[in-house]
Amino acid sequence: MPHLRRVPVPDPTPWHPALNQHDLLTTDDAALTEAADDFGRTTTPARPLAVARPTSADDISAILRFATKHDLLMVPQAERHSTAGQAQAPNGIALDMRGLNTIHDITDDRVVVDAGARWSQILDATLPLGAAPPVLTDYLDLSVGGTLSVGGISGATHQHGLQTDNVLELDAVTPDGTRVTCSPTLNPDLFNALRGGKGRHGVIVRATLRLIPAHSHARWFRLRYDHLATFLADQRTLMTEGRFHHLEGQxxxxxxxxxxxxxxxxxxxTQPDAPAENRLLTGLADNRDALEANDLTYHGFQNRLADDVALLRTLGPWQHPHPWLNLFLPDHAAEQTLAEILSALGPQDIGESGVVIIYPVPRARISTPQVRLPATPTAFLFSILRAAPPDDPIALRRMLEDNRTLQQQVMSTGGTVYLGEPDR
Ligand SMILES: Cc1cc2nc3c(=O)[nH]c(=O)nc-3n(C[C@H](O)[C@H](O)[C@H](O)COP(=O)(O)OP(=O)(O)OC[C@H]3O[C@@H](n4cnc5c(N)ncnc54)[C@H](O)[C@@H]3O)c2cc1C
Incomplete structure (x- = not known):
């Protein structure tokens, strides 16, 4: 039997007497309030009955068995940077994975990490050894379990696929409480169900992730365009030719x-071998007078959002609602659909700190079965990262309704949803 630590649970609990029997759970008010919320703030906070804070796979097995026995919803959560309540456990148990965050072995081509570790921690551990995960999300303070449960896409995806395509092995606990190791050759069905599985097929406890050699520096070019068609055409060229390690667009x-x-x-x-600018930029149709080029350290580039995030936290918008929409457009419909959608969208629709992201993804690089892409060889990630005004439920509802309409429009062209509303 797994060892259960003593965590006092108020007695009697008003909700579920069975919870009293289980000492891994806390019903502390602050813990329930924290677990009820997410970055999106687009849904009503959904308080769980209890929060579990496991520090081992045995703890997780015990909690899952308990939840199954008492027919309680159990949802893993970590950094709660979901935007539509995906990590909430209404009237169930929120499994807070943040305490399981150890970085274990690092070798030349792999690192073993607990699922509650953040990508920023991993980079800090591997970079001094000259290695890095091939795909890092734009924002690094997301958990391994959280992004492996959705995919994990970035400007490196055109070369290396998703984060889920760069996993070598997973240790997990299945809903019946069984501990299982899986990989492309060992229990492959579970491996495929967990990657991009949105926490529904078990809890990822530990992951073995691929590493590649890391350079010391990054030269960041920002190319500007007045026309959608030339912007998309140059993105296709850059994707196909693989001129850049990282390729995104806005x-x-x-x-x-x-x-x-x-x-x-x-x-x-890696200094002093600066990249040859001619080779990178030749033949592109950007407005060359407006070209910007900056050199950063490799870590500085990967951590590029840190200063903006600190500012948004201080000024407040980080805490405002974020009704985000993340879709994949099939290449054949991308230009027309984007033109239609953008012509009806203005600054007030995305909010002051909102961002619209568009970049190409080659289907051939993606091998995660649970992440659905359009059937075309190339898809475009299309993300409207809206920031709604605070304390304005009407504006928030309008943005959410707009998102549903746009999602339907994109799906009618053969598009798919990357990060959607939870389907439980
Ligand atoms: C500022 C910001 C930037 C972002 N940038 C990117 C980006 O560049 N690329 C990208 O792809 N996404 C990006 N995202 C989206 C992000 O990847 C997802 O929302 C991700 O799920 C968040 O991870 P988290 O640790 O906050 O997970 P949570 O929100 O806590 O959980 C997310 C989902 O994962 C499940 N889950 C969590 N841990 C586990 C586990 N151990 N086992 C099984 N299931 C688990 C939860 O049940 C839930 O369904 C961004 C989000 C934000 C807010």
Whole structure:
């Protein structure tokens, strides 16, 4: 039997007498309030009956057995950077994975980490040894379990796939409380169910992740465009030719109602071998007078959002509602659909700190069965990362309704949803 630590649970609990029997759980008010919320703040906070704070796989087995026995919803959660309540456990047990965050062995080509570890921790541990995970999310303070449960996409995806495509092995606990190790060759069905599985097929406890050699520096080019068609055409060229290690793009609303576009192309290098600019930029149709180029350390580039996030936290918008929409567009419909959607979208629809992200994804690089992409060889990630005004439920509802309409529109062209509403 797993060893259960003593965590006092108020007695009697008003909700579920069975909870009293289990000492791994806390019903502390602050813990329940924290577990009820997420980054999105688009749903009503859903308080769990209790929060479990496991520090071992045995703890997780015990909690899962308990939840199954008492027919309680059990939902793993970590950094709660979901935007539609995906990590909430209404009237169930929230399994807070943040205490399981050890970085274990690091060798040249792999690192073994607990699922509650953040990608920032992993990078800090591997970079001094000259290695890094091939795909890092734009924001690094997301947990391994959290992003492996959705996919984990970034500007490196055009070369290396998703984070879920770079997992070598997973240790997990299945809903009946059984501990299982899985990989592409060992229990492959479970391996495929867990990656992109949104926490529904078991709890990821530990992951063995691929590492590649890391450069010391990054040259970050920002190429600017006035026209959607040339922006998309250059993105396709850059994706196909693989000129940059990192390739993303944004659409930016202008005060006069039009949109401009930019491509972020980043080439990593180790000094003094600076990348050859001619080779990287030749033949592109960007507005060359507006080209920006900056050199950063490799870590500085990967951690590029840190200063903005600190500012947004201090000024407040980080805590405002975030009705985000993350879709994949099939290449054949991308230009027309984006033109239609953007023509009806203005700065007030995405909010002051909102961002619209557009970049290409080659289907051939993605091998995670649970992440559905359009059937075309190339898809475009299309993310409207809205920031709603605080204390304005009408504005929030309008943005959420708009998201549902746009999702339908994109799906009618053969598009798919990357991060959608939970289906439980
Ligand atoms: C600022 C910001 C930037 C982002 N940037 C990117 C990006 O560049 N690329 C990208 O792909 N996504 C990005 N995302 C989305 C993010 O990857 C997902 O929301 C991710 O699920 C959040 O991880 P988390 O640790 O906060 O997980 P949580 O929100 O706590 O949980 C997310 C989901 O994972 C499940 N889960 C958590 N841990 C486990 C586990 N150990 N085992 C099984 N299931 C588990 C939960 O049940 C839930 O369904 C971003 C989000 C934010 C807020």
């Amino acid at each position: 659409a930016k609303p202008q005060a006069n109602g039009t949109w401009t576009y930019c491509i972020d192309g980043v080439a990593y290098f």
